[in-house]
Amino acid sequence: MSNKKAIVYVRLKEGVLDPQGMTIQRAILNMGYDMVSSVRSGRFFELEVTAGDGRVESKVDEICEKLLANPVIEEYRVEFEG
Template identity: 55%
Template sequence: MKALVYVTLKKTVLDPQGATIARALQGMGHPEIASVRQGKFFEIEIEGMDAAQARPMLERIAEDVLSNPVIEEFRVELLQD
């Protein structure tokens, strides 16, 4: 089974990297770009588990390892195959 974990900065946390990209794009002739926020994601291949077992494990992994819960939030998506 394949899973995707998306990690983004919380809405209330400044994203200077995203802001820099937005300004750069505006300066390159794209005034339509109002804002950019950057995040990361993880494609995880899981073996020998069904979705009911995988989801709680992934939520734990996302919270403990893949994200910093002080400033980031995450979303787990399971892809059946």
Template identity: 50%
Template sequence: MKAYVYVSPKKSVLDPQGQTIQRALKKLGYQGFDEVRQGKYFELTLNSGVTRTQAEADVERIANNVLSNPVIEEFRFTLEE
């Protein structure tokens, strides 16, 4: 099973990396981009001994405690067989 975790800065938090990319795009001639936000992306490979329910609980806990900072970031995840 694979778990995909996406961590991004909360809407209320400034994202200077994203702003820099957005300005760079403008300078390069791409006018159509109003906003860019950068986040992190994790691909976790689970071994076959883990049930889906267990995987969901584990990945949720890991995303919250290890992979993201809940003060300034939010996350979502998907599981795939």
């Protein structure tokens, strides 16, 4: 039994419109910064997991598919630490 951290990054797939990112990009422009040409937004989740058996990776994948990401329009990747 050991503890590790799983960091899940969720973002919209390429080609899916990102209204939040577009709004932020426009706000940055309105603030007077003209060097930002595009903004894409995403979310991440830091999960403290107990690595009791060898199936932690596949369980985290299941949690991503079922809860953290919408596989229709989003993609995710997982990084493990510790």
